[in-house]
Amino acid sequence: MWIKNRPPExxxxxxFWRVAVPSPLHRYFDYLAPIGAAAAPRPGVRxxxxxxxxxxxxxxxxxxxxxxxxxxxxxxxxxxxxxxxVVPAELLSFARWAATYYRHPPGDALTGLLPKALREGRAxxxxxxxxxxxxxxxxxxxxxxxxxxxxxLLQLMAAHPAGASAADLAATGxxxxxxxxxxxxxxxxESVELAPAAPIRREPEPGPPLTAAQNEAVEALxxxxxxxxxxxxxxxxxxxxTEVYLAAVADVLAAGKQALVLAPEIALGPQLVExxxxxxGTSVSAYHSGLADGERERVWRAARDGDAGVIIGTxxxxxxxxxRPGLIVCDExxxxxxxQQDGFxxxxxxxxxxxxxxxxxxxxxxxxxxxxxSLHNVNRGRYQRLRLPExxxxxxxxxxxxxxxxxxxxxxxLSARLLAAVATHLEAGGQTLLFLNRxxxxxxxxxxxxxxxxxxxxxxxxxxxxxxxxRLICHHCGAERPAPNQCEHCGSPELAPLGQGTERLExxxxxxxxxxxxxxxxxxxxxxxxxxxxxxxxxxxxxxHILIGTQMVAKGHDxxxxxxxxxxxxxxxxxxxxxxxxERMAQLIVQxxxxxxRAEKPGEVIIQTHHPEHPLLAQIAGGDYGSFAEAALSERHxxxxxxxTHLALIRAEAAKPExxxxxxxxxxxxxxxxxxxxxxxLGPAPAPMLRRQGRYRFQLLxxxxxxxxxxxxxxxxxxxxxxxxxxxxxxxxxxxxxxxMF
Ligand code: ADP
Ligand code: ZN
Ligand code: ZN
Numbered sequence: 001m002w003i004k005n006r007p008p009e010x011x012x013x014x015x016f017w018r019v020a021v022p023s024p025l026h027r028y029f030d031y032l033a034p035i036g037a038a039a040a041p042r043p044g045v046r047x048x049x050x051x052x053x054x055x056x057x058x059x060x061x062x063x064x065x066x067x068x069x070x071x072x073x074x075x076x077x078x079x080x081x082x083x084x085x086v087v088p089a090e091l092l093s094f095a096r097w098a099a100t101y102y103r104h105p106p107g108d109a110l111t112g113l114l115p116k117a118l119r120e121g122r123a124x125x126x127x128x129x130x131x132x133x134x135x136x137x138x139x140x141x142x143x144x145x146x147x148x149x150x151x152x153l154l155q156l157m158a159a160h161p162a163g164a165s166a167a168d169l170a171a172t173g174x175x176x177x178x179x180x181x182x183x184x185x186x187x188x189x190e191s192v193e194l195a196p197a198a199p200i201r202r203e204p205e206p207g208p209p210l211t212a213a214q215n216e217a218v219e220a221l222x223x224x225x226x227x228x229x230x231x232x233x234x235x236x237x238x239x240x241x242t243e244v245y246l247a248a249v250a251d252v253l254a255a256g257k258q259a260l261v262l263a264p265e266i267a268l269g270p271q272l273v274e275x276x277x278x279x280x281g282t283s284v285s286a287y288h289s290g291l292a293d294g295e296r297e298r299v300w301r302a303a304r305d306g307d308a309g310v311i312i313g314t315x316x317x318x319x320x321x322x323x324r325p326g327l328i329v330c331d332e333x334x335x336x337x338x339x340q341q342d343g344f345x346x347x348x349x350x351x352x353x354x355x356x357x358x359x360x361x362x363x364x365x366x367x368x369x370x371x372x373x374s375l376h377n378v379n380r381g382r383y384q385r386l387r388l389p390e391x392x393x394x395x396x397x398x399x400x401x402x403x404x405x406x407x408x409x410x411x412x413x414l415s416a417r418l419l420a421a422v423a424t425h426l427e428a429g430g431q432t433l434l435f436l437n438r439x440x441x442x443x444x445x446x447x448x449x450x451x452x453x454x455x456x457x458x459x460x461x462x463x464x465x466x467x468x469x470x471r472l473i474c475h476h477c478g479a480e481r482p483a484p485n486q487c488e489h490c491g492s493p494e495l496a497p498l499g500q501g502t503e504r505l506e507x508x509x510x511x512x513x514x515x516x517x518x519x520x521x522x523x524x525x526x527x528x529x530x531x532x533x534x535x536x537x538x539x540x541x542x543x544x545h546i547l548i549g550t551q552m553v554a555k556g557h558d559x560x561x562x563x564x565x566x567x568x569x570x571x572x573x574x575x576x577x578x579x580x581x582x583e584r585m586a587q588l589i590v591q592x593x594x595x596x597x598r599a600e601k602p603g604e605v606i607i608q609t610h611h612p613e614h615p616l617l618a619q620i621a622g623g624d625y626g627s628f629a630e631a632a633l634s635e636r637h638x639x640x641x642x643x644x645t646h647l648a649l650i651r652a653e654a655a656k657p658e659x660x661x662x663x664x665x666x667x668x669x670x671x672x673x674x675x676x677x678x679x680x681x682l683g684p685a686p687a688p689m690l691r692r693q694g695r696y697r698f699q700l701l702x703x704x705x706x707x708x709x710x711x712x713x714x715x716x717x718x719x720x721x722x723x724x725x726x727x728x729x730x731x732x733x734x735x736x737x738x739x740x741m742f
């Protein structure tokens with residue numbers, strides 16, 4: 001064996017390169033330095049390493065003096081891809097912390113935060129972007145009229161004499177690479193390096209004079225601008241929270257630092273970015289999953305190199321490198337979209353707190369309906385609460401009316417009371433928003449003759465009828481099939497869609513108010529790019545009189561002429577399986593109703609329910625989210641639920657029910673051995689929806705009285721779980737601080 005004859009390695013102080021490798025394993029991998037390596041690079045550079053039978057791109061995270069990999073199995077780094085770290089030390093260490101806290105495989109978490117090109121091992125550190133422009137031949141060329149896409153691209157490039165970017169080309173529609181290639185082959189087009197877009201610099205547009213409460217908040221922030229402190233900006237909808245953020249961000253820019261603003265998926269529209277640009281007089285970069293890879297990378301680099309002063313992004317923006325960080329804002333902090341629900345299950349809201357602390361900068365969480373977690377932190381003196389108790393326009397909060405729909409005549413889900421109110425507001429020239437958190441036509445299709453209900457073949461769930469598309473769709477796994485004309489069970493043609501969805505609501509309203517403009521906003525109606533903005537424009541312009549929406553309309557949108565809000569079915573949240581159901585429903589109702597009466601016109605909110613006596617509704621109808629939250633907090637305290645305890649959920653699923661059960665039984669037994677005081681283990685139990693996408697799902701809940709206890713248990717448990725034979729027979733995951741309990 002030639003290995004035996006090899007001279008022994010010279011063992012220096014830092015022999016082993018510890019690398020984050022994209023893999024599902026919960027550890028880093030140690031390598032030997034590449035042959036002929038001079039000085040070891042700094043952590044944060046990318047390396048290409050052998051991994052199994054492949055080579056993969058990883059991130060160097062450490063140089064170690066010892067390894068527990070046996071010498072014979074150690075392999076060498078093949079090459080080093082960067083001279084300087086692509087990931088700054090601060091981000092590297094923060095992301096490592098996060099991967100540990102959320103018990104996610106660190107290689108996956110760390111390489112996952114790189115832009116795609118870097119992750120795939122392509123060149124780094126070029127801040128220019130390549131683009132394409134017309135050659136002299138191209139300028140006079142006349143393409144074959146049948147090559148429509150080529151002609152479109154030529155036209156576009158004619159309008160960009162300095163060069164068009166990939167994003168520009170992509171904006172003309174799908175499938176631009178092939179025609180571009182054709183144009184390059186004919187020498188009508190050549191590639192160029194694009195100059196970076198010139199940053200906007202103009203006079204900031206003045207804002208309204210701040211109210212006393214806004215001023216107080218801004219002053220409180222100024223007093224602690226230079227080090228870590230945590231604020232909860234607790235302001236009712238329309239109280240001017242964004243104005244407070246703008247003032248704080250302007251201060252940060254004036255001090256030569258960067259501000260990172262997190263916003264929920266849905267609220268981060270072009271409008272928010274434009275508002276910030278106008279008011280700050282500077283470029284604002286948006287960062288979200290809708291961006292093309294190249295654009296995402298450009299923002300990533302601009303943030304890292306300090307060229308982006310303000311970045312507004314969705315949850316993944318919490319992992320942006322920042323050259324001169326000065327402030328983190330997390331708007332609508334209660335929003336569930338801050339928690340990633342699969343893969344790396346982090347909470348960007350919670351990480352905002354951790355990162356700000358590590359960076360020693362202030363962090364502002366803002367909401368009209370703060371999460372119970374954040375309110376608890378205010379109560380414990382960890383966050384300073386800044387209140388904006390009133391709307392800026394002096395409009396009182398619209399009164400709530402609870403309508404008991406029991407034994408009432410109901411037309412298409414609408415009570416006579418609500419229909420009359422819609423008519424009254426229409427006549428008075430006001431707009432109506434009807435909120436129903438259920439898309440499609442009807443949630444159930446039942447056979448009148450045999451009673452069979454159309455079910456998903458892969459989930460323990462019913463199929464939703466989507467009449468516009470003529471299909472049955474499972475909202476849990478996405479399975480679809482054509483809507484049948486006959487019962488799938490007995491063949492009877494007497495099929496009845498039961499219950500209300502947004503499509504059906506739309507039909508009912510069109511019939512009842514034929515001359516009214518009706519706009520439906522849900523995931524189906526906004527699927528096409530730009531559709532959401534078009535629909536919102538219809539509402540803003542006044543063409544739409546009645547707006548029907550799911551939770552997509554609950555936040556961030558200002559409809560000045562909206563005077564009536566109807567909550568079609570408040571009961572969804574009252575008796576949910578999840579202990580957070582009530583909190584979510586309260587937040588939704590308050591947020592949705594906050595859309596009414598924003599301008600000078602007074603508003604009205606009507607809530608339909610079968611449980612008018614429910615205390616939750618009474619509290620909300622009292623118009624006081626704060627008192628609801630305090631009551632809910634004491635219930636959580638009594639029940640030893642978060643935020644008073646800390647949870648981790650271990651989920652397992654497989655095609656047969658036995659494997660996940662056996663696996664979790666074993667995990668439970670191991671946890672029992674590690675268990676100390678202050679820990680409870682609950683389960684394994686079937687998930688509330690046992691079968692989903694053809695797989696049986698079970699879960700084990702770990703509950704601890706402190707984060708430390710929970711983390712210790714997970715740290716001890718994880719290496720043992722990975723070794724379990726049964727772990728390979730199931731798909732399993734750990735969710736630390738889970739938001740969804742199934
Ligand atoms: P929030 O973020 O709390 O929902 P915004 O900051 O969007 O509230 O403000 C709501 C509306 O009130 C906006 O139209 C905004 O321009 C206006 N506004 C905010 N602050 C003031 C103020 N001090 N005086 C007058 N109007 C204001
Ligand atoms: Zn039937
Ligand atoms: Zn399904």
